[in-house]
Amino acid sequence: MRISSLVVSIVSALGTIGSSAQAQTLTDAALVERGHAVATAADCMACHTVPRTGKPFAGGYAIVSPLGTIYSTNITPSKTSGIGGYSEAEFSRAVRQGIRKDGAHLYPAMPYDSYAGITDEDMHALYAYFMHGVEPVDEVSKEQTALPFPFNLRFSMAFWNVLYAGTTPFTPVAGVSAEINRGAYLVNVLGHCTSCHTPRNALMGAIQSEALAGGFVGPWYAPNITSDPVSGIGGWTPDELVAYLRTGHAKGKNQAAGGMAEAVQNSLQYLPESDLAAIAAYLKSTDPIRDKTEERAAYEFGSPHSDEDSIRGTYPPTAHDSLASGKELYSGYCASCHQPNGAGSDDQAYPSLFHNTATGSIRPANLVAVILYGIDREVDGKEVLMPGFGKQSYVTPLTDRQIADLSNYVLQNFGNSQANVTPDDVAMARTGGPKPILATVQPFILPTLVGIAIVIILIAAGWFIGKRRRRLAPVAAR
Template identity: 65%
Template sequence: MLFAVSALVAGAGPANAQSSDMEALVEKGRGIATAADCMACHTVPHTGKPFSGGYPIVSPLGTIYSTNITPSRTSGIGNYTESDFDEAVRKGIRKDGAHLYPAMPYTSYAEITDDDMHALYAYFMNGVPPVDEPAANHTALPFPFNIRFSMAFWNLIYSTKAPFQPSPSQNEEINRGAYLAGALGHCSSCHSPRDILMGESASSFLAGGFVGPWYAPNITSDAVSGIGGWSEDELVQYFRTGHADGKNQAAGGMAEAVQNSLQHLPDTDLRALAAYIKSVPPIRDERDTRPAHQYGQAFRSEESIRGISASNEHDSLRNGRELYSGYCASCHQIDGAGSQNQAYPSLFHNTATGSSEPANLVSAILYGVDRETDGQQVLMPSFGERSYVNPLNDQQIVDISNYVLTSFGNPAVKVSLLDVARARAGGPVPFLASLQPYILPLVMVAMLLLLIVLAWFVLRGRKKQQSSYGGVR
């Protein structure tokens, strides 16, 4: 009996070992998916099932909806082989051969190593519950951006990276940070400006760029325009919580990155990421004369507006300081110092109010701030058209913004009605997107001209042929 039990246990050994190996591989893949921030784009916040897609990514070319990447065989990627998965993640090509749009950052994921890709595939096939419901919305960009095959030509220019190789001139920590920032975190997708064809500008790596209405700031090592004045501890605090005292707080897409990805990484990875970013060559914005976080101080004007209006007067908030008192001071305090725990941050010594680009101040007012770290939610309500507090019109947002900039931030920066209208519309329109309304008419005109030229050649040929026949007669 003892022999039989021993034999049974011995026989189960290889199976248990295989199971243990798979569990370890899936767990490794889970960590890679977290570092790559897959959750943020493939899950609708608050209501969507993990990785079931349908999240709207608002781009200058139109809204792109993420797909279901659960192992569902009917609605997800359950029928993908590991080779299919690799093609999609690193080359942007689906199983059916169609090209993905680079809202899926395959240009960065191309640097993921073979071992990590293997683990990532194992995780999505074995560690994610399948969701058989198709995504509620599907991408339908206007012509000509709906021609996915055109991405093949774009990829020849911009999708040129290979799996990551450590630099022999850098230490292990910085190489790890480079891999996290480049291959997995795809930081340059947001923090590098785009060129005329909407590819990342290699000459301005991590120098800042617009992501919809938000501005992803310069994160090079420059001490004035970038994060050169931040300590590694401050960067780690920011990655972990979305807030760095006296520096900045995460909103928009960065809040999602902190909530879904960065806060869950081990401290060694966050320190490697900080070390790498501080090693990136500095790039200075000529508009900047001092670091954004150095601007401002406490200021109060509450006493000057007390008693001006009757307590029951309608529409009594008529200028920036009155609007600030009515809508902002209850959280950010009348002197702009914020709450004691800085969940409502100080408005001075704040990158959003000291920056030479005021887009994030405007967007915070329009769209609010919402992030959750360590089980604690940081929430600023939006004052845009869907506000559950009170929608503000463009002029009111201009007035509040300029009051905040003058009182607590960079007084040389001014917000205009155009800035607010641009933020409401989803951010600046790049050149390629601005051409879209004219592309179809231009194509039709070009086709008409081509038909005219072809008709001319046909008629000319017939005349020559008739002339030749006439000579024979």
């Protein structure tokens, strides 16, 4: 292939309109439509709209971070309440570098560390869309972000950015197919898959050497999606990956709940098939990262098993709160949909609980989280629902002990029997999952700083008093 045609194919693979993009007027319908596609792939909707009740992009969506709740802002083109006053350069700086029009730093809950890679052409189209394709909403959300000290000091993000934020727009890697380059752009930049699937260090920066190797997102665990056949998605066919991304459901593999359900619902289901294939091709091409404690893929665990006969008739069907053991709880709350033997319904609309990464993983976080929070995902206008059994449950709120017993029953009989759930694990999942060190030490930062300040004041006072004493003392005594 000639260099020029390679460049053309890469440029067109990135969906760009070439150098003419910059010259197009912002109201150009094709440009606005392209910006809409970029916004969809980047899932701006998920965070900037309150689900069900909120107006599109009017903000106010609560992102529960381990450091406190961060509220998204209004990014409609409203001049009074939104970003109507942003120039294209200011918009680009906010999205790619996390700096607001007024110069204040945004929190990385806005994934500007990924968006830093957005190409100039896509950025231009995105601006056109937000200025001319989005309805202005003149309302500021009542909820405002108020993180505790020291995280309320927005300028501290400038230091974080030096360490962890990206700086350059994505450039295709030479010698790699246009499809894989497109997939890399969708995964690492627009789709910001890394913001959930890459583990974070003590300062909550993404650990680049473990890109896509799996990380906690609140109480959920975003699994390893590198190409490793044991720890990652190496054993998934490209078709299974595409089905999962488009519908949130891959038979015999997993169903999307938590943040993944939102990604499917707001973004991935609308991507063209070629983009989903590109994501699958890229994931399959990533360097495999293996967790040494794992020997089999999570979706390989388990087989049908039923205890229904042993408990039949031992309790009245209405006596739900008297159900004590894991098997009774399973029979009472889960078997109606997932079947007594865990195989799920024939069409797998109620999925099998064996051959499911949520139950086969050595980290049973997603099993616990789905029992607590359930699933609510809308795809192709149809709703996929599993009730949660947490505090707000419309079925029955279960206790930490009951959920632990139930989880262990499921793990022992359908999943990874090496995994184990304690009531404390359930309690932690209720309060938002494992806390990073930064959040754990937060309550001590202010007292520590005050303590250090007091020590400094005491030393300074001692030095000052000592000096005065010396000065006041008779010359002979010095």
